[in-house]
Amino acid sequence: MLKNAIEGLENVFETDIPHGHVVMIIGMPGGFKSAFSYNLLANQLQANPEDFGIYLTLEESTASHLRNMTSLGIELPDNLMISDHTDVRKQFEDNMGDEHDYMRMIQATLEYFKNEKGENFKYFALDSLTALYSLINPSDLRIRMFQFFKELRSKELTSFIIVEEDEFGETIPYSDDGSISFLVDGIIMTGEVEVQQEVMVYLQVKKMRAAVHSRKKHIIEVGDNGLNILGPVFE
Numbered sequence: 001m002l003k004n005a006i007e008g009l010e011n012v013f014e015t016d017i018p019h020g021h022v023v024m025i026i027g028m029p030g031g032f033k034s035a036f037s038y039n040l041l042a043n044q045l046q047a048n049p050e051d052f053g054i055y056l057t058l059e060e061s062t063a064s065h066l067r068n069m070t071s072l073g074i075e076l077p078d079n080l081m082i083s084d085h086t087d088v089r090k091q092f093e094d095n096m097g098d099e100h101d102y103m104r105m106i107q108a109t110l111e112y113f114k115n116e117k118g119e120n121f122k123y124f125a126l127d128s129l130t131a132l133y134s135l136i137n138p139s140d141l142r143i144r145m146f147q148f149f150k151e152l153r154s155k156e157l158t159s160f161i162i163v164e165e166d167e168f169g170e171t172i173p174y175s176d177d178g179s180i181s182f183l184v185d186g187i188i189m190t191g192e193v194e195v196q197q198e199v200m201v202y203l204q205v206k207k208m209r210a211a212v213h214s215r216k217k218h219i220i221e222v223g224d225n226g227l228n229i230l231g232p233v234f235e
Helices: 033-047 062-071 085-096 102-120 129-135 141-154
Strands: 022-027 052-057 080-084 121-127 158-165 186-195 198-208 218-223 226-232
Touching (some): 022 033, 022 141, 033 052, 033 062, 033 121, 033 186, 052 062, 052 085, 052 102, 062 080, 085 102, 102 121, 129 158
Parallel strands (some): 052 121, 121 158
Antiparallel strands (some): 186 198, 198 218
8 A cells, every 4th residue: 555655654644545546746846755756656566566667757867866766765676667758768769750749758658568567557656747847848738737647547557746846835837727736636745844943844645535634744754764754743
């Protein structure tokens, strides 16, 4: 169960994150968005070796991402594939020529592995939607996101979509015709809070359809083997 994949997360979720949900992980830089998403998938797949997942990083190279996650004590299981935008582009540029539509490339990658792995392909993380937005034509963003999230659900992939938040608390990317956050099944926020004159990072579940969960802010700390979720901030 995903709610048992990170120590202490079971105190945030009374019931599990439903399979096939599309979940946004939103927060400012330094809020453990990538670490939380990666740690969640890594531990879940470590415990279920028959399953398969993909972590696609558009923010940094695969080597850089793995180096950062290893520094946090998070191990890479054999059934979690880490890929960056260079890998995706190389895989499809021969067929797509100069038309580097990264959204189509990502969708083609998911289709390929779904055909190869079948129902064992269960988890996907995109790091980040903000970076993807900088690589694609921003026109009709909300429509494209709706179609993309619909495809993730149709493939029954439990998906974690990382989104950056600016200093004004606004999510990036913006949609010309409104927020895209209502398109997803769940929203998990990370942020900073001062506790006894010490700045700490918290996690808060803002919504998770069909799941019972706490809405309190829970402290995140780095342990010997990755992240731990501690008690509520103001308890």
